[in-house]
Amino acid sequence: MGLLAGLAAVVYVLDLVTKVLVVAHLEGKDPVVLIPDVLLFRVIRNSGAAFSIGTGLTLVLTLIAAGVVIAILRTARNLRSLPWAITLGLLLGGAFGNLTDRVFRAPAPLQGHVVDFVQVFPATGFPIFNVADSSIVCGGVLAVLLAWRGYQIDGSRHEDAGKRGGGKAGGGE
Template sequence: MGLLAVLAAVVYALDLGSKFLVVGLLEHKEPVTVIPGVLLLNVIRNPGAAFSIGTGMTIVFTVIAAVVVIAIIRTARRLRSAPWAVTLGLLLGGALGNLTDRIFRAPAPLQGHVVDFIQVFPVTRFPVFNLADSAIVCGGILAVILSWRGYQIDGTRDTGEDVHG
């Protein structure tokens, strides 16, 4: 539980800090090239979900994010696995980062637009994202790998063998 809490707090702090910096220094300015053709810092406000899907449903995404946070916290009570602690810590920190934007940022409470600013391979039109999004994607990938390999949240491992036959 401690690992989950520390990792979630670190992800959350890095996400909020990075958004604070880019909004203060780069918003309403031309994108900043970090690595030509590979990485830009390009501040946008995203009213939708990933890839700007559902731009008119901000309140729905706010509720979904809040439910995810509650579900992770409730699930954490059964946590006895370090890999799952990392997974849930990434998911929780990322969800809290984007939820904070949705609750407190313009245009209105509970309808805020998420600050995105990392743009990789800009010529491919790859979506702009933030550190919270990265943590959520990494946590999701880890969850799939752990589940596929049979690792359970309670620390046990399901080997897939049928003990009855």
């Protein structure tokens, strides 16, 4: 639980600080090129979800994000796995970071737009994102990998007894 909480806090603070800095120093200005054709900072306000999907559904997305935070906190009660602590910490910190924007930023409470500012390979049109988005994506990828490999939240590992030729004799799970 300590690792989950600590990692979530680091992600949240990093997301919050970077958003405050880019809004204060970069919003309304030309993009800042860090590595030509590879990485730049361009500040936008995103009313939708990742990749600007669902613009106009800000209130619904706010409620979904709040539900995700609650689900992670409830799931964490059964946590006994270091890899899952990292996964849930990344997801919780990222979800809470974007939820903070949706609750407190303009245009209105519970309808705020998320501050996005990192763009990679701008010529490709790759979506602009933030620290919270990166954390959510990394946590999501880890969750899929852990589930695929059979690692459970409680620290156990579910072996698929039905694997071709790989099942154990007697086959209990």
